[in-house]
Amino acid sequence: MAPVQQIRVGVVGVGTMGSQVLRQLAMRGIEATGFERFELGHDRGAAGGQTRIFRIAYKEGGRYVPLLRAARRAWLELEERTGQRLFEPHGALTVGSAEDSDVRTVLEVARQWSIDGELVEESAYPQHRLFEGDLAFLDREGGLLHPARAVRAASSCALEAGASVHTGTYVEEVSESRTGVAVHYRREGRRHTEHFDQVIVCTGPWIGEAFPMLRRAVEVRRAVLCWFAGTDPGYWAPQRFPVGMRRSDGENRFSFFPDVGDGVKINLHVEKSTVPDPERLDPVVDTGYLRRVTSAVTRCLPGLRAEPLSVRTYMEGYTEDNHGIIGRVPGSPNILAMGGFSGHGFKLSPVFAEAVADLVCEGRTEWSVEHLGIERIAA
Template sequence: MKPRQQPSVAVIGVGTMGSQVLHTLAAAGVPASGFEQFDIGHERGAAGGETRIFRVAYKEGGSYVPLLHEARRAWDRLGEQAGVRLLDPCGALTIGSAQDPDVRTVLDVSEEWGLDVERLDRREAARRFPQHRLFDDDLVLLDRQGGLLHPRRAVTETALLARKAGAAIHTGHTVTDVVETGTGVAVHYRRGDETEVRVEKYDQAVVCTGPWITRSVPSLAREVDVRRAVLSWFEAGPRWAPENFPVGIRRSGGENALSFFPDVGCGVKINLHVPKSAVDDPDRLDPVVEPEYVSRVSAAVSRCLDGLPARPALVRTFMEGYTADNHGIIGRDPERPNVLIMGGFSGHGFKLAPVFARSAVDLLLTGRTDVPIDRLSLARLA
């Protein structure tokens, strides 16, 4: 009996999810081709910003904890294969009032799952992490399994591993349509500045185009909002390196709500958690940051951190896709049965990308997965 032939798969978008899907497919011996409109590791999509937080004590809920354990192991394995660290195990802090819902969830999840989370008293927190100004009702929680991800490095190294395993990756290729043929899909694309549309046929396709997902899958325009995030970097130094200043989130009331990231060469990154504006066209992301925003983030940093400059050295804008419930989407396109959709990960998909990729490949090859992704199903949005 001849061995069963693996289906060919096109992966549209080779960023956070696409690089992981390509690597997982190629490692399984599946013929796979990736189409990326920019270069690998570009910063125009949702993987931008130099650093990402990894947490196991998860404010988004305990149902993610098994996936996060698996993801941490996966990031370590990928780093070993690549020969470079992708996840820096510096720990992750949660600081804020016990009355804050996110802090409460972190506490509850830690207790429910027996996580390695240390609760520091104020004296110990001040001794170990003097960079933080603590308010009277702040708790300080250190997730020892947390750490710092390097997104550009992770995407480029994972794509390289995919290539080494046999995947083809086409950069500068803009996919204009993925058409269901009944027996597979036809991928329509343009190369570079060419106007000619070329077509290649595959058995299946995965569409994971990040902020461009609603253009790739127009039916998702009602379900996914693309939003503009503003990130700021403050000049720092060794005192703010990962070994001295773990990544984390702050929930100390009002605009004292932010994510903070250690200095890995470009300063301390701050993401102020304020409402994000809508992005109507991801090809025309507004790069202009209003002075009023810079004043707000500077004031929050002054209140919450000790020893950074009064103003950021750099501010930049990025994009992410959000669903109404802040959980991503993984599932078959009901209008194109041979197309699998991945998108709308609402700002917290990067850390879970290796696990989400495994679930997607399971669905492609067998029609089912043991990864608990029911809350990410398309059916919930019907």
């Protein structure tokens, strides 16, 4: 698609969102330049942790279903274009109490939107121990995403379409100028400035550093992920142990991910600690937390060994309503912000990127992203 007019666009942060935005812009013939502080596909931001869940029967509500279905098509198209395995379509499970609000929402969304799925017996996925009152629902349209691989694939497509990327680049300031937007950055110890007509800032946990107005609106939280070994790795492979979430009573609440080489990943859904400074993410995990994770695993997934193989910490940005932010920054009409996706933005990144590219090129988008407007945060 040829742009209405030739413009230059900068993209600050070439991670989850930035790689997809850069690709969308380049495919439309826009002269686009990305700025990435680390290497492409790094694991320091919200895309870290090796794997991500994709589901259509969404606990966040039915308004996301059309976006999710479009995102699923986009992931498969990107996979076909690059020849990289990015999405493993083996379904997504919801396991838990029939009385849990998240479980009820998943079932209601599946019913309202005629999602391909069904309630399954415990014997279908015997890795899970179901308690009295529990059920298991398989969303056949769900699956597993490989984030680092996906970021590199989207970036590669952007480069092939004519975009450019500066890695190892620290952006110090993005500001409106008489000629558009100035991006001031350091690379190899030297300070540089480039000028653009518009700039999109999508720096994940660092979004508040770019926009002080978002520091209080986007809370950076630490995610502690644990990997566990099973006696038979094939028993926990994606084809036999789909990705999903657990919502049983008590502290039996977590997301689970199949073994893709390093063990079964578990993310315990308890209150996360805040990260005051993204530059100083605390890697130390206390033994009390590890006991809680291990207890949940022992109760719900008895085929896994009790002690984790590895434990790693990551960061994600959360808004008060757990919905992301997309929009033009108040007072800076040529700067757009994307951030605060609250742990569920990765799967939707191709569609969110298309919406932002629409805003840049056409000033409007047909995608239903009004609930992500920055106005609700900045008001």
